[in-house]
Amino acid sequence: MLAGVTFPLAAQYPGQITKPDKTTPTMRAVAVFEWTGDEAHPKSSRLVPVCIYDGQELEDAGVYLARPFPLALEGDVEYQLMNDGKPIGLFDVDTAAREQGAWVGYGKHLPMPMAKPAPTQVAKIDAEDDAQSDVPILHRKHPAADSSSGGSSNGSGSGSGPDPNAPAPDPDRPTMHKSGDASQSSPGDSSGNGTSSTNSGSNSPGASGPDRPDLHRLPETSSDSSANDSGGPKLKKKKKDEDDSYVDSVDKLTDPNRPHLFRGKATGFDAALTPSLRGMPTDMHQEVAVSDVTDRPEHVWNYTWANPGDEAKMKAAMEDLARTALGLNPPPAPAAKPASKKASTAHKPKQLTLPPQPAPLLDEQFRVFELAYGSGATMVLSAHTGGAGAEEKFVTLIGQPDLYGNVAVLVKNVTDAVRLDDTPRMRLVDAVDALADNRGELLFELRGSTQRQFALYRVLRGDATRIFLSDTDAIGVPSGQ
Numbered sequence: 001m002l003a004g005v006t007f008p009l010a011a012q013y014p015g016q017i018t019k020p021d022k023t024t025p026t027m028r029a030v031a032v033f034e035w036t037g038d039e040a041h042p043k044s045s046r047l048v049p050v051c052i053y054d055g056q057e058l059e060d061a062g063v064y065l066a067r068p069f070p071l072a073l074e075g076d077v078e079y080q081l082m083n084d085g086k087p088i089g090l091f092d093v094d095t096a097a098r099e100q101g102a103w104v105g106y107g108k109h110l111p112m113p114m115a116k117p118a119p120t121q122v123a124k125i126d127a128e129d130d131a132q133s134d135v136p137i138l139h140r141k142h143p144a145a146d147s148s149s150g151g152s153s154n155g156s157g158s159g160s161g162p163d164p165n166a167p168a169p170d171p172d173r174p175t176m177h178k179s180g181d182a183s184q185s186s187p188g189d190s191s192g193n194g195t196s197s198t199n200s201g202s203n204s205p206g207a208s209g210p211d212r213p214d215l216h217r218l219p220e221t222s223s224d225s226s227a228n229d230s231g232g233p234k235l236k237k238k239k240k241d242e243d244d245s246y247v248d249s250v251d252k253l254t255d256p257n258r259p260h261l262f263r264g265k266a267t268g269f270d271a272a273l274t275p276s277l278r279g280m281p282t283d284m285h286q287e288v289a290v291s292d293v294t295d296r297p298e299h300v301w302n303y304t305w306a307n308p309g310d311e312a313k314m315k316a317a318m319e320d321l322a323r324t325a326l327g328l329n330p331p332p333a334p335a336a337k338p339a340s341k342k343a344s345t346a347h348k349p350k351q352l353t354l355p356p357q358p359a360p361l362l363d364e365q366f367r368v369f370e371l372a373y374g375s376g377a378t379m380v381l382s383a384h385t386g387g388a389g390a391e392e393k394f395v396t397l398i399g400q401p402d403l404y405g406n407v408a409v410l411v412k413n414v415t416d417a418v419r420l421d422d423t424p425r426m427r428l429v430d431a432v433d434a435l436a437d438n439r440g441e442l443l444f445e446l447r448g449s450t451q452r453q454f455a456l457y458r459v460l461r462g463d464a465t466r467i468f469l470s471d472t473d474a475i476g477v478p479s480g481q
Contacts, residue, residue, distance in 0.1 A: 028053045028436045029061055029072045029291040030443070031105075032429055032454065033081050033091055035274075036283050040111070044277040047091055047105035047289060049073060050443070050454045051468050053435055058456070058468045062103050069096035072291070073105040079289035082430065085300040085440070087112055091289055094273060100451070102471070106276050280447075288430040288443060301431040301440050303370040303377045310401075315366050317407045318381040319358070322395045325414050326385055328359035362386060369431050371440040371459055377401060378459050380428050380442065392417040396426035398442070398457070398464050410464040411457065424448045426455075434468070441467065 030050045037043030049061035049072035065071040073096035081089040094107035277284070305311045323329045361383035369378045382396040398411040415423040424446035431440040434456055442464075446453040456468040 026293045026436075027055070028434070029077075029079075030432055030434050031061065031072060031079060031289040031291070032286050032443070032445070033079070033289040034277055034284055034286050035109070036277060036281055036285070039089075039285070042109055042274055044275040045091075045106075045109055046099075046277040047073070047079065047093060047107065048454075049103060049105070050470055051434060051456065058434065060470050062470060066103070070103055073103055077291055079291045082288040082290055082432065084302050084430065086298065088287075097276075099278070107273065109274050286427075286429050286445070288432045290432065292436070294436075296433075296436070299433065299438060299440070301369045301371065303368040305368075305377070311368065313405075314368075314377070314379060314401060314407060315381075318366065318379055318397055318399060319361060319364075321399075321407060321409060322361060322381055322383055322397060323359055325395045325397070325412060326359075326361075326383075326393045328361075328385065330356060359385075365428060367428065369440060369442070371431060371442075372438075375459075378442075379407070382426065382428055384425075388417070390416050390418045394425040396428070396444075398459070400459070400462065408462065410459065410462070420448045421450070424453070429454075432456075 029052045032048045032050060033045065034048060035042035035045035049070060051058045052061045052064050052072060053059075061072040062070055073093055075093060075095070077093045079091045079093070080087045081091060089112055090110040092108045092110065093105045096103055096105050098104075320329070362385060364381070364383040366379070366381045369380070370376070371378055377400060379399050379401075380397070381399075382394075384394040385392060387393075393414065393416045396411070396413040397409055399407045399409045402408040413423075413426040415425055425448075427445040427447055429443040429445055432443050433439065434441050434443075439458075442457040442459065444455045444457065446455055446469075453472075454468075454470045455466055457464050458467050
């Protein structure tokens with residue numbers, strides 16, 4: 001996360017430095033994660049910074065506090081990868097570099113951490129229920145009563161014989177036997193309980209009583225035997241005629257806690273660095289990445305239609321508008337001429353003519369968002385035609401349903417492959433809450449022939465306004481803005 005940002009900010013602005021209030025908004029960075037291959041295991045990837053919200057306005061993250069690399073690409077900064085507002089992964093920045101005049105970050109692609117399972121609740125067993133439990137219990141056998149005491153060990157006043165009310169012993173029950181003779185007692189102890197004085201050595205056989213387990217020493221070994229014969233780690237002794245710097249059998253060391261030095265890429269200690277993505281490959285994918293110190297609740301941007309048939313109706317209307325903008329719809333058929341009076345009145349069978357099939361839209365992308373709770377549907381459609389040069393045209397539409405069930409177009413972007421540097425192509429990335437106000441903005445990539453920018457659009461009250469544009473000198477303003 002963007003931790004420790006207060007100090008660089010304080011150094012940027014002169015004057016008195018006051019302690020920030022707890023209600024001061026925290027910084028929030030928005031970037032675009034680009035990768036090729038599988039999303040879970042990308043072949044190559046990179047992180048492109050877009051904007052940083054400092055609590056007052058949106059700043060260009062590509063140049064914000066660059067010392068020399070920007071703040072958004074500092075080492076160990078963590079981004080959450082989002083898809084339609086849902087966290088789907090993490091990206092930890094490791095290094096930063098300039099690519100085609102812009103800063104990009106490289107690092108590790110990690111999955112979302114799994115939630116810890118709830119601890120298992122173990123029911124407590126009362127003392128009364130313990131006797132009826134099925135769990136086997138080991139009991140210590142009571143020693144025989146001393147004949148001189150005149151009573152049993154349980155204080156009942158009966159003889160030392162077995163209790164007639166005691167249950168019969170289980171023949172299958174395991175029995176624990178003590179080693180040595182329990183009748184042995186240490187000299188000088190008349191009680192016969194096997195205890196000895198403090199100086200008599202507690203590990204000797206004579207120091208153990210009938211109820212005390214014995215500790216046995218290992219058998220004595222010869223003086224030439226080493227203490228490492230028990231299977232512990234061994235240290236190779238240096239020979240007298242060898243140099244002090246000589247080391248033998250280093251590759252056979254098996255200490256698991258011993259540090260290792262590896263040449264090249266490290267494996268096994270942390271997630272491997274994803275190879276760097278270069279250029280603009282055709283199979284490149286994009287998704288939103290957000291870094292914020294504050295953990296905010298999840299806000300899904302996907303819109304749910306009240307009537308499933310409305311989505312198909314709105315999509316067909318948006319496609320028809322896109323074909324019209326691209327010039328793909330055929331011109332209307334001319335009006336039929338009235339029949340001549342001299343024409344034969346003989347009945348002729350009518351020939352049924354099928355309507356022409358609509359022109360295909362290549363790489364069509366249609367998405368519907370609910371950018372705020374109860375705000376209604378915001379639709380985005382983008383596509384292009386085939387051909388080369390001026391014949392290859394691109395279109396992007398932002399629209400909303402009006403009160404009459406039709407599509408109200410808020411933004412229309414039309415360009416071709418020849419005019420991309422003057423009018424870049426708008427490519428939707430996703431919706432993102434850039435201002436940390438629980439309202440989503442539409443993030444677009446404005447791609448030209450050799451350069452690109454990123455723009456944020458806020459849709460509010462039937463209007464779409466561009467509130468941010470990165471690297472304003474890179475390309476220009478798209479048409480229709």
